Amino acid sequence: MIKSNHSFHLVDQSPWPLTGATAALTMTTGIVKWFQEFNMNLFIFGASILILTCIQWWRDISREGAFQGLHTSIVMKGLRWGMILFITSEVLFFFSFFWAFFHSSLAPCMEIGMQWPPTGILPFNPFQVPLLNTIILLSSGVTVTWAHHSLMENNHTQTTVGLMMTVILGLYFTSLQALEYWESSFTISDSAYGSTFFMATGFHGIHVIIGTTFLLVCLIRHMNNHFSMDHHFGFEAAAWYWHFVDVVWLFLYMSIYWWGS
Numbered sequence: 001m002i003k004s005n006h007s008f009h010l011v012d013q014s015p016w017p018l019t020g021a022t023a024a025l026t027m028t029t030g031i032v033k034w035f036q037e038f039n040m041n042l043f044i045f046g047a048s049i050l051i052l053t054c055i056q057w058w059r060d061i062s063r064e065g066a067f068q069g070l071h072t073s074i075v076m077k078g079l080r081w082g083m084i085l086f087i088t089s090e091v092l093f094f095f096s097f098f099w100a101f102f103h104s105s106l107a108p109c110m111e112i113g114m115q116w117p118p119t120g121i122l123p124f125n126p127f128q129v130p131l132l133n134t135i136i137l138l139s140s141g142v143t144v145t146w147a148h149h150s151l152m153e154n155n156h157t158q159t160t161v162g163l164m165m166t167v168i169l170g171l172y173f174t175s176l177q178a179l180e181y182w183e184s185s186f187t188i189s190d191s192a193y194g195s196t197f198f199m200a201t202g203f204h205g206i207h208v209i210i211g212t213t214f215l216l217v218c219l220i221r222h223m224n225n226h227f228s229m230d231h232h233f234g235f236e237a238a239a240w241y242w243h244f245v246d247v248v249w250l251f252l253y254m255s256i257y258w259w260g261s
Contacts, residue, residue: 007072009064016057058217063081065234066226076233081239087244090207094248097200098255104192105260111191116260118191123261129180130257133173134249137208140169144215148239151222154229163219166242169254170212177205197256204248211245214238 023046030043063070067252105116112118124130148161181198188198218235222225227235 007074008073009070014033014057014060016053016060016170019053019172020048020057022135023047023053024182034148043044060225062221065231067223071231071233079233079237083240087113090244092183094153094203094251096168097203098251100143100192101196101200101260112193121190121193122185124180124184124195124257126253126261129176133176134253136169136173136222137246139165140173141243143169144239144242151232151235152229156222159222160219161167163215163222167212169217170208170215174208174212176227177201193260197260200252200256204245204252205247207248211217211238214220214241254260 026046026049027043028046030040032045034040034043071178104112108114108118117123143162143165147166150158150162156189186194186197188194215238218227218238221234
């Protein structure tokens with residue numbers, strides 16, 4: 001390694017942006033082929049490239065931060081602002097779904113019977129599986145905070161237990177939502193209600209899966225001693241993301257499941 005006379009991180013040449021862009025193009029083309037010809041092969045191929053790219057790109061970033069010492073305090077500040085801006089963009093992403101939902105529900109049009117939920121739609125009972133999922137996500141917010149504070153106190157065991165519990169709760173939430181979708185009496189093509197319901201809750205479900213994967217990677221890194229009590233931004237970013245997912249679910253539960261039903 002060549003020692004630099006500044007604290008900024010000049011990234012080495014990497015093939016992963018190219019392979020990531022190739023994977024995104026392949027996946028997009030594969031989705032079109034899937035919808036038009038009911039053939040998933042190209043989509044699965046693109047997804048496989050993307051997963052392999054993510055694994056190797058994250059491996060390189062972990063190596064740079066944990067072993068090569070390239071994530072200095074100035075670099076960490078930039079990473080923090082990057083994560084803040086990313087979560088802000090995600091907030092605006094979900095804001096569009098809430099806008100569509102309230103636009104359709106506050107003034108139902110003639111085509112859906114001028115009522116909400118529309119005629120023929122049997123919504124979910126908000127006090128059954130959705131309430132259980134709310135309790136699960138709020139509990140996971142507690143366990144990830146417990147893990148974070150344990151890490152800051154250099155308590156390796158409690159951090160491991162807290163992270164494991166959070167990952168398990170995330171998987172439990174996803175399983176219950178999949179069961180809920182399986183038992184649903186309506187589909188995404190059933191009027192504006194089906195479209196807004198499945199788009200909003202479906203994208204939230206995808207974010208839960210991403211957040212669970214994020215925390216699982218942090219758990220593996222923690223067990224390999226990649227984090228210290230004052231150098232663990234990877235875990236901190238995962239915790240921020242998970243709290244964002246929790247807050248979005250609370251709004252989804254109150255508006256779509258409870259008020260919207």
